[in-house]
Amino acid sequence: MQANYFIRKVINKFSLLPKKKQCNICDSKVYDYLPLPDHYQKNFLKYGFPYTQKGAFETIDTDHFFCPDCYSMDRERLYAWYLKKNTVLTKNNRLLDFAPSASLSKWIKKNFTCQYVTADLFMDEVDVKTDIEDMKVFDTESFDFVICSHVMEHVNNDIKAMGEIYRVLKPGAKAIIMTPILKNFDGVDEDPSCTDVAERWRRFGQDDHIRLYSQKVFTTRLKEVGFTVESITAGQIPRDYALKAGLPANAVLYVVTK
Numbered sequence: 642m643q644a645n646y647f648i649r650k651v652i653n654k655f656s657l658l659p660k661k662k663q664c665n666i667c668d669s670k671v672y673d674y675l676p677l678p679d680h681y682q683k684n685f686l687k688y689g690f691p692y693t694q695k696g697a698f699e700t701i702d703t704d705h706f707f708c709p710d711c712y713s714m715d716r717e718r719l720y721a722w723y724l725k726k727n728t729v730l731t732k733n734n735r736l737l738d739f740a741p742s743a744s745l746s747k748w749i750k751k752n753f754t755c756q757y758v759t760a761d762l763f764m765d766e767v768d769v770k771t772d773i774e775d776m777k778v779f780d781t782e783s784f785d786f787v788i789c790s791h792v793m794e795h796v797n798n799d800i801k802a803m804g805e806i807y808r809v810l811k812p813g814a815k816a817i818i819m820t821p822i823l824k825n826f827d828g829v830d831e832d833p834s835c836t837d838v839a840e841r842w843r844r845f846g847q848d849d850h851i852r853l854y855s856q857k858v859f860t861t862r863l864k865e866v867g868f869t870v871e872s873i874t875a876g877q878i879p880r881d882y883a884l885k886a887g888l889p890a891n892a893v894l895y896v897v898t899k
């Protein structure tokens with residue numbers, strides 16, 4: 642395990658150093674957030690993925706990634722900030738969380754009284770097993786909010802998946818749709834037929850990714866299926882809050898409206 646990760650884990654657990662940060666998901670006081678494990682960096686080098694410099698992607702702070710207590714990721718803390726500030730979801734509302742993460746799921750259940758539905762094609766612990774490209778199990782216009790985080794880079798047909806989110810949302814309802822976005826890039830590299838692990842690492846930066854987006858292509862596709870796209874940047878988040886909650890300084894949060 643890398644030294645930086647291990648040292649911060651120990652400091653967070655045992656040190657009497659002041660804990661000035663606080664996770665907005667589990668509320669734990671934090672000395673510092675943990676870096677992304679170096680498994681990724683090692684594979685980037687091994688397979689020749691070219692975009693390894695810090696800040697190459699939007700919304701990832703590889704140095705302050707996990708909460709040392711609940712292991713929420715930086716982007717999940719970003720979603721919690723947005724949801725708390727901007728959404729009213731009461732018991733008559735339905736929220737769909739596709740490919741949910743454990744810590745954010747727990748936080749949503751604690752903070753909102755809405756009907757919270759989790760879905761995924763492969764995860765066992767979700768409420769509904771379904772393919773995001775064909776969610777016929779859900780009625781049209783049946784959700785008040787959708788969270789779909791880091792799914793589009795995995796699916797064969799992302800436009801179909803985006804279209805399905807559009808279909809199940811009520812008119813005027815919003816969704817958070819996020820994916821890795823490479824900065825200083827205009828196009829898209831995608832190849833659903835690519836199954837070779839080494840090639841996936843080299844082109845897409847992960848062994849189960851088949852697509853690498855630019856902001857331009859990602860937002861254009863969202864607009865093509867009918868969404869209005871809003872991008873909320875780190876500058877719109879109070880700085881004190883962002884530092885305390887460990888939100889990425891290069892955050893771009895995509896909130897779409899039907």
Ligand SMILES: [Zn+2]
Nearest residue numbers: 664667708711
């Ligand atoms: Zn936490």
